[in-house]
Amino acid sequence: MKRPTINDVARAAGVSRGAVSYALNGRPGVSEATRRRILSAAEALGFHADSAARALAGAPSRTVGLSLYRPASTLGVEPFFMELISGLEAELSLRSYALLLHMVADRGQEAAVYRRWSRERAVDGVLVCDLLEEDPRLPLLRELGLPTVVVGPPPVGGAVAGVWSDDAVSLREAVEYLAALGHRRIGHVAGIPGLAHTRVRTDAFAALARRLGLEVASCAYTDYTGPAGARATRELLDVADRPTALLYDNDIMAVAGLAAAQELGLSVPGDLSVVAWDDSPVCRIVHPALTALTRDIPAYGRQAARLLLAAVDGRPAADVAAEVAHLTPRASTAAPADGRP
Numbered sequence: 001m002k003r004p005t006i007n008d009v010a011r012a013a014g015v016s017r018g019a020v021s022y023a024l025n026g027r028p029g030v031s032e033a034t035r036r037r038i039l040s041a042a043e044a045l046g047f048h049a050d051s052a053a054r055a056l057a058g059a060p061s062r063t064v065g066l067s068l069y070r071p072a073s074t075l076g077v078e079p080f081f082m083e084l085i086s087g088l089e090a091e092l093s094l095r096s097y098a099l100l101l102h103m104v105a106d107r108g109q110e111a112a113v114y115r116r117w118s119r120e121r122a123v124d125g126v127l128v129c130d131l132l133e134e135d136p137r138l139p140l141l142r143e144l145g146l147p148t149v150v151v152g153p154p155p156v157g158g159a160v161a162g163v164w165s166d167d168a169v170s171l172r173e174a175v176e177y178l179a180a181l182g183h184r185r186i187g188h189v190a191g192i193p194g195l196a197h198t199r200v201r202t203d204a205f206a207a208l209a210r211r212l213g214l215e216v217a218s219c220a221y222t223d224y225t226g227p228a229g230a231r232a233t234r235e236l237l238d239v240a241d242r243p244t245a246l247l248y249d250n251d252i253m254a255v256a257g258l259a260a261a262q263e264l265g266l267s268v269p270g271d272l273s274v275v276a277w278d279d280s281p282v283c284r285i286v287h288p289a290l291t292a293l294t295r296d297i298p299a300y301g302r303q304a305a306r307l308l309l310a311a312v313d314g315r316p317a318a319d320v321a322a323e324v325a326h327l328t329p330r331a332s333t334a335a336p337a338d339g340r341p
Contacts, residue, residue, distance in 0.1 A: 087301020229253025
């Protein structure tokens, strides 16, 4: 069967070849009604523009890139990124954009990916996650001329727009809840040191510890994986005056920490209360169900996609403050045993 051409689409839609090009490449020059008619004709004919030819012609790729510095295997067990990607895809598909996801093993590889994307015109814009406190990716992407949106706290200087939620507010809600239950020794199983959102959370935790007069406010850093969460749990609990509550920076570590505590012979919540960051179905199916900080992560992804597409279109892009995570109490939290702090 003959492969349909741009001429076939033009005849089917009753327009010129130029109008088809404008519509398929998302450029101005045709009305919205004509654009929809052309896209419908192209879909009916099974016409797909060759992406390499479009790139050589300087046309938009209709693709945005997301490079993640973490093992590919973690995506299958880390609900946050799967939910974020579902939100990104939902919004991008409305504009017939695709998401190009690339996993890298180190920062050098990530920089090489951005340079290749720019050189090959493979993407029209880039989403940046896991922002560092002084992130070298932002000046590189600015040098490459790639529209960029950050998913996380606004970078220093505000040079790049981003979608973020105030984690300090969420952490305060969780810690004040535990303090109200009577806990005075609260541990924090944090994420990767050097990340901007890790700094926001640990700073807020330290400030709250001082304000609430917590006796021990220990903090352990991890890489967000289950094994790291279990190790941190054992370290924090292997002291004479162990914490009576632990707050974890993601749900996977909280589940692993719950298992580690139970292996040590501690009951949850009788001996130890557990709170997870970023609620997910796994928090509700373990026993006991985990108290968690809950937010609409797919909505977070949709907001990020809208912001990036605005930047790609050349429209002004300003920071978007998303809804903060709020606490959802469940069976993993209670007053300290026998009322002892």
